Amino acid sequence: MNKMENHFDLAKLVQECKAHGITTGDWWGVREYRESNQFRMARNGKNGQHGLSNTHGVMVEVMIDGHVGYAATDNLSLGGMKWAFEKAHNGALSLGALSLHKFKNWESDIRPAHTGEYRSPMQRELSEFSAREASDYLMNISGELRKGTHVMESMAYMMLINTEICYISSNGSDWKQNFSIVTKDFSATAQKNGVVQKRSLGMQGHQVGVEGIHDFEGLKHCERLVKEVNELLDAPECPTDKRDLLLKPDQLYLQVHESIGHPLELDRILGDERNYAGWSFVSPEDFGHLKYGPDILNVTFDPTIPNEMASYGFDDNGVKATKEYLIKEGTLVAGIGGVESQQRSQLSGVSCARACSWNRPAMDRMANINIEPGESSLQEMISSCEKGILMETNRSWSIDDYRNKFQFGCEYARLIEDGQLGAVVKNPNYRGSTVAFWNGLTHVGNQDTFEVWGSPYCGKGEPNQVIRVGHAIPTCRFTDIEVFGGA
């Protein structure tokens, strides 16, 4: 679809705005956001839903005396821009005594001028993957899954996303980013004697082109998923007790997301999210001191990993993105906060001010929040458990508004007895409290266990925003965790 619309030129429109005296304020910035998303699905070997969605608009920011107003429109004419500049200007003016914070050093610290370009690593554009190719690919996979004994429902879907962001500001920013993202999931639901179980790939998302779809070889995963869903049908419930817990990356990434990522967001710590997503158990005094985990725990904000979902060159405040440690050798060292939150809190942060689309302002978001690989092999971790359990693939998640008390459910688990992988159990769940849980980390998996995962659905903010995040994670082992099964 983008080829249909590429006559639009933000720089030209901004020039026209200047010529007509529309641009205003002590400073202004315009962020154009254009996204095309192909949603494709097949079920039970048959063609399913196909939807193409496109969105294209601009967010205008106007700063007056350290206060900023925002206005967004999809009317990309001079008239639309006039409306947006006026609204943003009036919004900035209206803040005055009601403004939470008057920003200082705006052009040097809050909206620094940058130029440049970022492009997802890819060889073939997603627009080259035709509707027919996509439907054949997904029908093959869902058909293969449906052939499994006891399988009553199979599904395969993918989203092919192309996002272009252009940013121009009055102090000289002029940068562009182009993201090519594929997310996918396949699943088989089986039923036997009244027991229903589901096994899925787990939602996967990466920055790739068409080559990433072919390299993945979707069909080769079907045999394992069918085998495992059938194992679950005959498996006993997960036991209810305390034991050592090994989490594969397809579950651990969500554990990191919920119990490290969110509580470290500076806007949560500052209270912006108290009415919606929640506050944080982390206080400003904890930075540099809080022992979040043992010395083997190293957590980074890393926008540089090729193919990870939220790699980028600039955040939406125009700040260049670099790799930074959030937790180093177990100690909390920096928060997930962009330049606005850094100035408000006087804490260290990262380039993470992001907006989900043209119609929302940027705020503190996770991007790629990763655990750096450690030294342990998977076999070493299993062998070290006298009584343990290995859980895979998230199916349920819940955590309190301070990010303390969590509960997760997984699709598939195997017991570990005396250092050996044993029986499969169904409906595996575990619960705990954040700092105690992470301080129970005993092993961090090595590079062989390290996998790049990501989710397109991280929700937060008022007005609400859902954004894509990446988590590159090794398998890890935790000690003395409360686990339990189904009702």
Place this chain on the structure above:
Amino acid sequence: MNDLKKQFETMSSFLFKHLDEGESLGINLSAEQSSFIRFNHSKIRQRTEVEQCHIDMDLIKSCPETKGLKGASLSFSFSSSTTEEQLHLYLQHLQKEVEQLPVNPYTVAHEAGEKSSEENKGELPPINEILDFFKEELSGVDLAGQLVSGTSFRANTNSLGQMHWFSSESMYLDYSLYSAKEKAVKGSYASTHYNKQVLAQSIHDAKEALKVMDAPTTELSPGKYKVYLAPAAVNEIADILGWHALSGSAYKQGDCPLGEAFEGKKNLSPLFNMNEDFSLGLSPRFNELGELAAEKMSLVKKGKLENLLVSKSCELEFGLKSNQASGSEAPRSLVIETGELKREEILEKLDTGIYLSNLHYLNWSDKQKGRITGMTRFGCLWVENGKIVGPIKDMRFDETLYQIFGDGLRAITEFSEVSMATGSYSQRDIGGVKLPGLLVEGFTFTL
């Protein structure tokens, strides 16, 4: 957004004229002009004005060779600056897309449906007038939340002549207040007609409730407790019913948490009655196909799950009779009927237990058994012998819908509260619920 209805009609007529033989086209519009003002510490964190319009075209083509249908959808941003050339390109792209796809046996054909129009005009002042009021009212108060005001639009038409239009002008303040000890209570004000006195009363009531929160915190052990779920807490549970609990398709795919109730293997409490009731007037009766749902349909009557929500697509694939549900088969205007518990008797009947003002972050912990987990949040109180002792330390619960709405349900309040949808992912949600409070015994807390 002036003349949006006319623009929609003009655009639709243009697209319909360019359809080929054997094609039909459905078009949905969702649009808004909204002000979003975000507060922290009673000050404005961000102020954003948004005008947006989203068009979703659904093209269906008949295939004479296979006697089947195939289709796909395409959506795009639309404004007065969208040209006919662009519209034509979008349609051509969608036609090309559909041409490549195989037949989908569950494609729902467009029908020459009905016409409707509902325009709910409000009386909302310029938002700066409300902000001026805040300057006085919020002095000395720590408030976080969001003020939203504006007009939302929904419309549906198709090439066979169906046409529906819905617009609603409304505002809400969704907020929480915090004490110096970091205790919090939740408040909300929503209306189509701004009333400064009612808003002031809402904030006053929240301030009074906050005073109770400064009593010493009680830390409870995990276990089973008698609880009172206030309407806002019931709303969180009602929300998760939209995640497959009432879906006909989910039931047929073995993924419906209330499946055993639908099969009559389990019943809910005879006290419990739940309906899809569009007489609330907060959401349009038409779905994305333009089908008009009945104004009121019983879902649960005296504890028996009578109806699941069934879409036309579900009818085609699974043979359940459609009741004009949306494609997601989630409730759009849910009402739980009131009971006999008087407001002034709530604490007395609770006796010793937990007053749950709100819940947070619910999810299925055993979907097949209808079991959910979540957290307490905002103003949850320990009550002993019918008297409030003080706030509790947040706890995690893990309980089945069959216990909450069934075996454990002891009483339902004689009052209920209307809650306007406050979600705004991609755009302002429309719709709402009307829910009472519930007195429930044997509610399990785990952490």
